[in-house]
Amino acid sequence: MSDLVNVTMTVNGTEVSHSIAPRITLADFLRQTLELTGTHTGCEMGVCGACLVILDGRVVHSCLTYAVQASGAAIETVEGLSERTAIADLQEAFHQRNALQCGFCTPGMLMTAHALLSQPGVPTREEIRDALSGNYCRCTGYEAIVDAIAKVARDRDAGVIAQASEEVGAWAC
Amino acid sequence: MGVLTPLDRPNSYIGRSVPRPNAKRLLAGRGRYVTDITLPRMLHVAYVRSPYAHARIVSIDAQAARKMPGVRLIATGEDLAKLCTPWVGTMDHFKGMKSPPQLPLPIDKVVWSGQAVVAVVADTRALAEDAAEAVYIEFDELPAVVDIDAARDPSAPVISPELGSNLCFHGKIDTGGVEDIFANAAHVVEEEFHFGRHTAVTMEPRAIIADYDVSEAKLTVHHATQTPYQFQDIYARHYGIPESSVRVIAPDIGGSFGMKLHMYHEDMAVVGLSMMLGRPVKYVADRIESFVSDIHARDHRVRARMAADTDGNILAMDVEDVTGIGAFSAYPRTSVVEGNQVYRLMGAPYTFRNYRADLQVVFQNKVQMSQYRAVGHPVACTVTERLVDMIAEKTAHDVFDIRSRNMIADDAYPCTSPTGYQFEALSHHACLAKVKAMMNYDGLRAEQAELRTKGIHRGIGIATFVEITNPGPAFYGVGGARISSQDGAIVKITPAGDVHCSISVTELGQGTETIIGQIVAEHLGVDRDRIKVMTGDTDTTPYGGATYACRGAGIGGETALQAAKKLKANVLAVAAAILQDEPDRLDVQSGWIVEAGTGQQRIELSEIARIAYFRSDTLPPGTQAQLSVAHHYAPQGYPFAFTNGIQACHLELDVETGLVKILKLWVVEDCGRVINPLLVDEQIRGGVVQGLGAAFFEECVYGDNGQLTNGSLADYLVPMAVEMPDIEIGHVETLTLDTQLGAKGVGEAGTAAASAAALNAINDAMKPFGGTIAQVPMTPARLLKALGHI
Structure with missing residues (x-):
């Protein structure tokens, strides 16, 4: 056991401050301390992508990041993106296309999709599949997820849905 | 309008x-998954696990661990055995099957590497894990029984000596006449097939919270399971709690695929721990624990042969299946069901009447094996469909023609398979014709021939299947299992x-x-x-x-x-x-x-x-x-509502590296009434991808000493988006007349035949080189070996 340390960070636009054990991962901090259970842990070794969150504009594995490493950072989770309707079109497309079954991987999928579609241009199906390769899904077989993301990419490109351009970089950690 | x-x-x-x-x-x-749920005063358990596949427990020293911060309870097998009665994973209708009694935690010996031995309950999971590291268990290692042949050798150590041997079950089917047919047939093909162990890898691992209220003597279990009533019955009976005082809640479940309907030792222990403490206790398997404690599936070696006449009419099949199931049969559904479905589904789409099969279900020092999506189907389908392709090659028939020649006619129902399955109505020929049109088969063959001249080797494989759905009480109830139909x-x-x-x-x-x-x-x-x-x-x-x-x-x-x-x-x-x-x-x-x-x-x-x-x-x-x-x-009429369908796989094999690009999959499926086409198609796609995982990637690899060598998501490969093809789906709807709704099941159809279609496609791609493969997963190394490169 080590002494507790103070961490302060902005999570979904709100500053939070807690004394935590230094070994707590960002995933556990979000899930257990802040009760933001939309972020999931599937492998705890940075493979499956269920734990992806946005840290200072980059998508990271919260299971491979200690909470203390995120001190001072701005974190955004699926709850935050949902509440400020940043991914409403993606969520609607996933819903209509049934691009989720058990839903456990879905918040991570949405993070990857959000990051991918924040880049310029309209990704091809192959590029979408490539981008999703850090996100495991055992239920859907992926095709519906690719379809949903491709639809939003086309719609956004066509300006069907007005979407503020925001840069989200890919994958650190 | x-x-x-x-x-x-x-x-x-x-x-x-x-x-x-x-x-x-x-x-x-x-x-709201079980992993997300927190209850007031909830504690967490971590388990100390066996590092040996087979060992006697000499002593357990938990003195130091008990003094660690936040530790509330350390419990052993003996402690839990005072509360929980043993369970035995057998069913009466599998004549002669046997399995040893099981307890939440072992008392005197461990029988697989990773088996939970000691439970450590603490205020947080991290504190429980800290204390678990301070528990000292002295083991006396015993020879591990790993290989399915070695396990059956009379000189092999017997894992459960009270059973007399390592054989759990021996089944035989014989319609008669098989020996004569093979002796006189114009064509006989035979092959030895290997089906690797793989596992469900649900994205949410197993999770359970048991909350025993001492004041009212009531148990509430938040359980990531697909079968809450089955577990209500089990907890009530084995812990002696009135059934009405046991509540099982299954909230959102992060994937199951059959894996989360078996009794797991850690889960059973959690109930006892909560009873001992009078507080909620939570257990969530981490991913490494999942690999060494979730059920595995398959692990079959099948030697099979098929006889045909000069025209390619199939006359008979002769099958020997040996399957390894771990150290005991799973509870309450047993570990014989998969083998039973393997040897009963063989040849199911075809008209031949003479069939002989031998099934041996073998104990070994590995993780328990039991039902997972498409129980037995991929094994039976792959063996049958590969042999049919071999007959096609011998008799110079196209793969569609050989099936068309041999499949049960769509107007021949009702009828019964040589193994006793009763088919109400299937649609093999309609499905076959539909998939051929969907995939533009002739066009693909022409393209294949042209590309071969350029050194590009594509393969086309098809596999027809029959799936068991809507089981009545003949499935579990008649065997004495308290599983409702x-x-x-x-x-x-x-x-x-x-x-x-x-x-x-x-x-x-x-x-x-x-x-x-x-x-x-x-x-x-x-x-x-x-x-x-x-x-x-x-x-x-x-x-x-x-x-x-x-x-x-x-x-x-x-x-x-x-x-x-x-x-x-x-x-x-x-x-x-x-x-x-x-x-x-x-x-x-x-x-x-x-x-x-x-x-x-x-x-x-x-x-x-x-x-x-x-x-x-x-x-x-x-x-x-x-x-x-x-x-x-309750279902009446036919014991099962059988469905059918066909899958086709198109892929490209890099003959220099053994790498495979799956180009496309087609599925035509007949699940009766389609209630929601969107959901049905996504069930099929998800199932196909699990089948392709088994075909190319997924395998629990064991060493000679019974150690699982790839038990993490970095080492055990599951299909990724970039490797998977688009999957085109068509339907034929043959309603069951047993119900007003007319619907049959569909969740396992995708998995049932995907690996068979893929294996046939790979063998088709390898044809110019003379190599063949009859093992899944078809890893690059195995494919290079089949091609003679290594």
């Missing part, structure tokens, strides 16, 4: 693609005229609640968005078998249909009393009582409900409105 279809009637939801209402909260990050629903109308349906089938993300809502809406006559469906709680739903073996739609759906019709009759009786009309002159449409012939609106359903609930004084004397009904349905 186009032509009106049945879907144009009011409230016509059966057959319509509608999205899942309950998916929205999952998309918003508001799912019936389901129940309660449907009620609220005072506002909304509808509430609680039903015993469960939601795992496949869309059970959605299709139940569609069925109730259509047969009651209300809009779908007025219906709330509740599942997964033994306190709030009627008793039932829940979701396994593709029974949710066929059996659960029929339950809902009959319940809705019953409720509608009650509604019309009250409406008739109010309207002073006859019930049979009335109908319900879109939440209105209407005239049956004209659709003319008479009174709104919400008004009926208001009167019934708040102004019963205005009803005619003697009228008692029954706006809730409870209804059960």
Whole structure:
């Protein structure tokens, strides 16, 4: 056991401050301390992508990041993106296309999709599949997820849905 | 105006693609999985596990661990055995099968590497893990029984000496005449097949919270499972708690695929730990624990041969299957069901009548093996379909022609397979023709020939299959297992005229609640968005078998249909009393009582409900409105509703590296009535990808000493988006006449034949090189070996 340390960070636009054990991962901090259970842990070794969150504009594995490493950072989770309707079109497309079954991987999928579609241009199906390769899904077989993301990419490109351009970089950690 | 279809009637939801209402909260990050649940004063357990595959437990020293921060309890096998009676994973209808008694934690020996031995309960999981490291267990290592042949050698150590051998079950089927046919057949093909062990890898690992309330002697278990009633029964019986005092709640489940319906030692222990502590105790398997404790599947070696006449008419099959299941048979569904389905499904699509098979189910020092999606089907399908392709090659038939020649005619039903399965109605020929057109088979063959001249080697493989769905009591009940084959629903109308349906089938993300809502809406006559469906709680739903073996739609759906019709009759009786009309002159449409012939609106359903609930004084004397009904349905007629279909795989093999690019999959599937095409197609796609995982990537690799060598998600490969193809799906709908709904199951069809189609496609791609493969997964190394490069 080590002494507790103070961490302060902005999570979904709100500053939070807690004394935590230094070994707590960002995933556990979000899930257990802040009760933001939309972020999931599937492998705890940075493979499956269920734990992806946005840290200072980059998508990271919260299971491979200690909470203390995120001190001072701005974190955004699926709850935050949902509440400020940043991914409403993606969520609607996933819903209509049934691009989720058990839903456990879905918040991570949405993070990857959000990051991918924040880049310029309209990704091809192959590029979408490539981008999703850090996100495991055992239920859907992926095709519906690719379809949903491709639809939003086309719609956004066509300006069907007005979407503020925001840069989200890919994958650190 | 186009032509009106049945879907144009009011409230016509059966057959319509509608999205899942309950998916929205999952998309918003508001799912409530067991892993997310925290209860007041909840403690966490970590387990100390065996590093040996087979060893005697000499001593356990937990003195230092007990003094570690936050530790509340350290419990051993002996402690839990005082509360929990042993269980035995056998069923009576598997004659002669045997399995040793099991306890939550072992007392004197461990039988697989990773077996939980000591439970450490602490304030947090991290503190429990800290203390677990301070528990010292002295083991006396024993020789590990790993190989399925070595396990059956008379000189092999016997894992459970009281059983006399390492053989769990030995089954034989023989229709007679097989020896003569093979002796005289124009063509005989034979092969030895190997099917690797693999595992479910649900994205949410196993998770359970047991909460024993000492004051009322009641147990509540939040359990990530697909079968809550089965576990209510098990916890009640083995811990001696009255059944009515045990509540099992299955909230959102992060994937199951059959894996989360078996009794796991850690889960059983959690109940006892909560009873000892009087506090909630939570256990969530981490991913490495999942690999060494979730059931594995398959692990079959099949030697099989097929005989045909000069024209390619199949005459007989002769099969020997040996399967390794770990150190005991799983509870309560046993570990024989997979082998049983392997040797009974062989050759199922074909007309031949002579069949002989031998099944040996073998104990070994590995993780337990039991039912996982498409139990036995991929093994039977791959063996059969590869042998059919070999007959095709010997007799110079195209792969479509050889199947067309040998498959049961679509008008030959009902009929019985050589192994005793009764087929009500299947559609092999219709499916075969449909997939051939969908994939542009002739075009692909022409392209294949052309590309071969350029050094590009593509393969085309097809596999036809029969799937077992909608099992009746013949599946488990007759064997003595307390697993229900019936389901129940309660449907009620609220005072506002909304509808509430609680039903015993469960939601795992496949869309059970959605299709139940569609069925109730259509047969009651209300809009779908007025219906709330509740599942997964033994306190709030009627008793039932829940979701396994593709029974949710066929059996659960029929339950809902009959319940809705019953409720509608009650509604019309009250409406008739109010309207002073006859019930049979009335109908319900879109939440209105209407005239049956004209659709003319008479009174709104919400008004009926208001009167019934708040102004019963205005009803005619003697009228008692029954706006809730409870209804059960148990399958009758055929013991199973068999489905069928065909899959085709198109891929490209890099003959220099052994790497495979899967280009496309086609599936034509006949699950009877399609309730929701969107959900059915996504079930098939998901199933296909699990089958392709088994075909190319997934394998639990063991060393000679019984150690699992790739038990992490970095080492065990599951299919990724970039490796998977688009999958085109077509349907033939042959309804079962056993139910009004006509639906059969579909959840396992994708997995049943994908690996077979892939294996046939790979062998097709390798044809110019003379190499063949009969093992899955087809890793690059195995393919290079088959090609003679290594």
